[in-house]
Amino acid sequence: MQLDPIELEIIKGRLEEAALTMENQLFHSGYSPILRESFDGSAAILDRNGGVVLSAGMPIHLFPYYYSARAVIEIWGGEMSPGDSFLINDPYLGGSLHVPDTAIITPFFHGDRLAGFCASMAHKPDMGGLVVGSSSPNAREIYHEGIQFPAVRYWSSAGPSRDIENMIKSNSRSSDEVIGDLRSQVGCTRVGCSRLTELFDRYGTETMIEAFESLIAGSERRIRAKVAAMPDGVSEATATLDHDGVDVAKPLTIRLKMTKAADALTLDFSSTDPRAIGPVNLRPQAMESASAVGVLSLLDPTIPINDACRRAITFVNPPGTITHAVKPNPINNYYPTLHLVCSVTQTAFAGLSPDRAVAPSGLGVGGMLFGYPRKRNGKPGVQYELMCPSLGGTPSQDGSFLVMPVAQITPSQPIEILETEYPIEVLRFEPLIDTAGAGKYRGGSGWIREYRILSNAVCTVRMGQFAHGSWGINGGHAPNLASCAINPGSNKEDQLPILATRDIAPGDIFRVVLAGGGGYGPPMERDPALVAQDAADGIVSIAAARTDYKVALSDDFQVDAKTTAILRGIA
């Protein structure tokens, strides 16, 4: 039977409700703060082949779901039964972006027939490995990055596997939280399955399987239609990683050749540099997710992200490069590289379709940890903060300030909570003048945050791109570079590389600077009134207004129209 556009809309609404219910359940019942506070988790409904039908939460979990479910199908095949849930976080066997991201894949049976999967993925606080959190700058092999589960049957109709939970107890520094989170992941997939049962009972197995396929086909049709409307052609873009994670003198380059022919898009990464020694590599699932997000963000961000991306976009990504790590390459600090892939994809896409171009966001995204022997309450503890740059300018507006790139949440660590819990004093948290990439529409501003640390501590920086920054587009300018420094401006100044671990002494100052977004279009074309407003806001200096934007401003930020016209050569 052919589903009509009314029935399919209703089923789609119900599936979205099911995915949201799963996601709510995951975030509400999870144990660990990282899951609840950083929203680093998601839930999805997959078809019987492992293709994502729809999901709620992190869009970059798209390909990870597919590869994880494929591994479960290949390993367990006909042995799967109702009541089973499988645990997989092996990034080489399945689809995890790195070891702490654990997937729970629960087969959904209608009657005795496998009809799909409900799945969830969530970042765990610690899976063992070299350091707390499992992600060490010093990892040189995947085996340094924590315990990996290869699609094991974690749950059966008899309940959770004691074997597996005991293994976690022996291997994780925070096993209670890990087990609590895993159980809530299973719980959320079960809620999903019961919602699917209601729908399958009501509409029948065949109709629902057809609905799954129609929803994926619908996204594919939309992607292909938008691609077909673009001119055929080839576009190339490159970006350089600061270094290979070990040798600061060894930058690595990502090279993308994007080919558009008829309604097909091919992304060829085969000229990308060989894989790195340090943990800055990507598994294909990370590269593919970042590229798909990059393409869809410009093509049409309202297209539901599902298995259609896998069908409509062809990836050429031979093994052995930064974008296709091979075992046992370390991958734990994948996010800055994934972000760079997304920016490269957007830039290559802009070459094919300049009318849809946007400037890339600033670089430097990453995490920062301070481990204290004693928090304010006397117990040891880890302060974990995500550092996010700002978005790039677009053809119609400035980039947003301080947003996580590729998955645009804004993490929250209130100053008053930080100071109440940890022996730390926040000295500044401000936009930094003249850091936004100048343009007709500028990037969001870069910013600075400075701390005084009041006790001994160990700090770990896992960020990206302090040497090679973002860029402008269609004539826009590049923004500032991100950086991290201990005791800046003093004789003890220590400018950190992107991956670093340092001992901190009481009284040390720690400064982090994040990059603004790239500029869009020639700064000369920016409305002088907007430049004046930026100057009044302290985002652009009067000097930069003159040099970058060719706008003359008075000391009280009024536009001197006559001088501006001369500066802009239109007098």
Add this chain to the structure above:
Amino acid sequence: MNRWSVGIDTGGTFTDLAAVNHDTGASFIAKVPSTPKNPDEAILSALQTFAGATNSSLAELAMFGHGTTVATNALLEGRGAHAALLITAGFRAAYMARAGTRPRGADLIDPFYRKAPPLIPLSRTYEAPERIGFDGQVMRPLDEAAIRAIAQTLKQQNYESVAICFLFSFLNDAHERLAAHIIRETCPDIRISLSCDVLPVIREAPRISTVALDAYVGPIVGAYFDALGERTSALGIDVNRLFIMQSNGGLMRLNLAASYPNETLLSGPAAGIAFATELARTCGYPDLITFDMGGTSTDTCLVRDNQASVINGGLIGAQEIGTSMVEIRTIGAGGGAIASIGDDGLLKVGPRSAGARPGPACYALGGTEPTVTDANAMLGYVDATKFLAGKLRGDAGLAEAALRDLGSKIGIDALAAANGVRRVVNSNMASALRLNIGDKGCDPRDFALLAFGGCGPLHAADVAEEIGIKTVIVPAHPGVACAMGLLMTDVKHAYAKSVPQKLSAAAAGPISEVFAALDERAREDAVREGFERSRPKLLHQLDIRYSQQGYQLTIDAPGLLDENGLARVRQAFDRLHETTYGTCAPNEEAEIVTLRAVSTIPMPRLSLSRPVSQDDDAKATPSEHRKAYYTSTQSFLDTPVFQRTALRPGMKLSGPAIIEQLDSTTLIGPNHRLEVDASGNLVISI
């Protein structure tokens, strides 16, 4: 005696009036067109309508309750005051970063994504050299000379208001108060909002946002209330009897309202929840979910054990606000929601709305896009010749034309399109309701659905059936429920202050002093409102979390420091965590974050449980029959139409049936049954 109380709710299209006579029990309702530019004009006209129709004297009103949208509209339309912001030096990113924002759908990847813009931009943000530490100690004294210089600038720039928010001012307010004092010396007329008064609660970002809102809408709201007081006085009304509905579902006296402008941001919708809570209590439906479907959107709120769900923070007009308010969730679909074919080829309903102008196609006011109301007209549920309380003569043919056009895009006829529009919007609303109920760890089958608003009763039974709700209640006057709610609640104020500390060590902490200070503020406000100091009934609450958690749950904590008081609170917290999130951690350390005092002062109320003589044998007589289409039978059925005024308590009938009244239309499906309860509510069994 002839004492009336009057409630007036200003809505987008109509200003509704509900009145009750305390001596005779008589009631009166009226609707007049709203006057958005000067909302008080519609209010005066409603009052005059009331006085004329009931032949009563406005000077003798026992009480006048008012729900207003002045603050909300100023916010949504960007018409707030020229306001400045003064913050601790060095922290200009704290407000603009909007930390904790979590977008949904396309916004997660859209390069054009925007966060809510700050109400007060950086160019109007000033930095005070000062710093209070996490323990309330002064780390850097306030630079008074710098504040004096800023005060000069504020004066030169003609600011109407200034919001002041310093770090950790909830622990030590000295710097905020000193800065206010210095500014007032230079700018005696400027309105000053202090975060230590508006929201002395930990977390700087929501606190700055809340105090900025206060400064942004404060002058507008103040001017409105001044004018309203003057104009109602001129009609002889005693302004001391004028009360404003607040977001928390309680009233405050007019003279206090200008001090608490943020509390009026949900004034109108909160009145609907006050109505629902009273109905829950007096009519015996302690657990219900409201379904207030209007022209552009549908509001819902959960009522459990006669208590409306309350949150201590959320978003209004995308702006973060930390005040206590009834938890209303809005679904972007109402009677005016426009149906279209999406890029994916599927039938979509909303979120775009035709509004009141041009309105649905069948209003014949120039709209050509098909809406939910057009679908209802096409299906025979509403009579297009009797829109807007009979004041608008529409044309069902225009609905058919718009729906035919829609259907042709997907190869179906106008009737199938109409039925599709209705099914999609009902399914969307059912999903949203189920998510709301599920978020609280509740089962929809345990709730009744209370339908009001112009369109609620037309969709409620089908939505209820979809999610397994067995009972739908349609009150006597569903179109003026908010106005009635104004006469059904108490004076209520909430006070909060953050004092982070371990729960287990609370006895040794400053808890008693902090609660005493909150109680004192409540008593002072009661006196300002003209009540005795001893009148407020005070409830103490604590916001508690497990160590390391980023969010808190609010627990009632009477007798906290009595013997076993702490243990009792601790157990209550673990239990609430379990019901809300499915887990709890009784061995984990718990921390108090914020102390709260809720003050209530009872007011005379409009009663819903008025006993009415019941005649079990009475049969309702339809005023006409109409052909209406039903999905369950996939056919038109000859459907009796009853006038609501003809239905008496005790009457029963089986669907299909349509009940018409001036302010709404109720649809009873073929498999549904209707009984009129003792209070005159329509009770539909699914």
